[in-house]
Amino acid sequence: MEILQGFVDAVVGIFEDSGLLTLNWQNYVMIGISIVLLYLAIKKQYEPLLLLPIAFGMLLVNLYPSIMAPPTTQLLTEAQCTAQNVAVSGHAKTVIDGVTYIENPTYGGLLYYLYQGVKLGIYPPLIFLGIGCMTDFGPLISNPKSLILGAAAQIGIFLTFTGAIFLGFTEAEAGAIGIIGGADGPTAIYVTTKLAPHLLGSIAIAAYSYMALVPIIQPPIMKALTTKKERSVVMEQLRPVSKLEKIMFPVIVVIIIAIFLPDAAPLVGMLMLGNLFKESGVVERLSKTAQNELMNIITIFLGTTVGATASGQNFLTLDTIKIIVLGLLAFCMGTAFGVLFGKIMYKATGGKVNPLIGSAGVSAVPMAARVSQKVGQAENPGNFLLMHAMGPNVAGVIGSAVAAGVLLNVVG
Structure with missing residues (x-):
């Protein structure tokens, strides 16, 4: 009888500790959402490198909340x-x-400790280090005017910031929400951890979801704001850029930004360091490590832990709905302003600039540039806009980091 009673007590203990009693309806809804995101990442291949670990982190924390429990x-x-x-x-x-x-x-949960790299602002700059190693600033150097298009696409960030305050968010929360418009996941995470860490799950998922949906969201906006004639413009080939220019560029950029906007220095500094690794040609091992092993490891940690902040109790709120809507508006406005400034450049240059490249001013590299190429080639099969669009695209990466520095300086 004692053996039987011990067995019954063990079974009852297991049942009481199981998710059947400890999880609530919010957790089950989030489990469903995580499965949908996994489907989009695997089947549709929407930003799978980050959407997959984010979705799985969301799944884990809603099945086993203690995995994010602090000590x-x-x-x-x-x-x-x-x-x-x-x-x-x-x-x-x-x-x-x-x-x-x-x-x-x-002891705390496993993901709690890994999350400290997000909380302390370590992972996003390291992601930027890897991005810098993979980025070619040649198109931007060759056509410096494209910097204007990258800057124009950031206008959506500040308009959304204003709108979020109007909807009742604090200035810090509004700053974190507005940065979604930059279409730059690491920057959105970095700013949110500094300004509104309690909104991290909602903002990160919104940011990466819209980045993944760039090929769906942008084309209708681009076509609505341009004419067939404008979309058919064939741009002149970019001039070659010397190695000296490519080496000087990251050094000059980081000096200017670090002096005038120190809050942007961690992101821009790591971006430019990675680019200098690449362009200098003397530290190939460091460049390969930063863009491969280090980038992959940090991506796993960043995605999984950010997803793990989206527990049912934190995510399923009215504020989350507002954030998703505002984030979409921010992204759409960023695209729209980039195209509109492209139209201004089209007029100013006598029709030599295709306005479609302005949509690449959001920093979803290189997907936004590819969308510009695809839409332009649909109108004119002989149109090759990819390298022209890469100028505003990489300018958007710098622009979103600068916008982040402005927000941190103003409301941080």
Whole structure:
């Protein structure tokens, strides 16, 4: 009978600790959402390198919330320590109302510790280091005017910032929401951890979802704002860029931005360091490590832990709906302003600039540039806009980092 009773107690204990009793309806809804995101990442291949770990992190935290639990300290009497087989020696003691308690620390969940790289602002700059190693600033150097298009696409960030305040968000929260318009996941995560960490799950998922949907969201906006004649413009070939120019560019950019906008220095600095690794040609091993092994490791940690912030209780709120809508508006406005400034350049140059390249001013590299190429070639099969669009595209990466620095400086 004692064996049977022990077996029954064990089964009851397992059942009581299972998710059947500890999870609520919000967790099950988030499990469903995570499965949809996994489908989009695997089947549709929408930004799979980040959407897949984000979705799986979301799945994990809603199945097993303790995986993100912070460490705690139990206060136990000596009698409780004896009953629970906790060693009394080696632990700090606290006296409360004449009673001595033993401080028994417990460890946090696995993803809690990995999340510290997000919380402390370590992972996003390291992602930028890898991006810098993979980025060719040649098209931007060859056509510096494309910097204007990258800057124009950031206007959506600041308009959304204003709109978010109007909807009741604080200035810090509005800054974090507005940065979604830059279509730059690491920048959105970096700004959010500094300004509104409690919104990280909602903002990160919105940012990466819209980045993944660039080929769906952008073309209708681009076609609505341009004429067939404008979309058919064939641009002149870009001039060759010397190695000296490519080496000087990251050094000059980081000096200017770090002096005038120090809050943007961590992101821009790592971006330019990675690019200098690539263009200098003397540290090939470092360049390969930064864009491969380091980038891959940080991507796993960043995506999984960011997804793990989207627990049902934190994510399923009215604010999340507002963030998703505002994020979409920010992204659409960024695309629209890039195209509109492209039209201005079209007029100013006598029809030599195809306005479609302005849509690449959002920093979804290189997907936004490919969309410009695809839409332009649909109108004129002999049109090759990819390299021209890469100028505003990489300018958008710098622009989103600068916008982040402005927001951190103003409301941080």
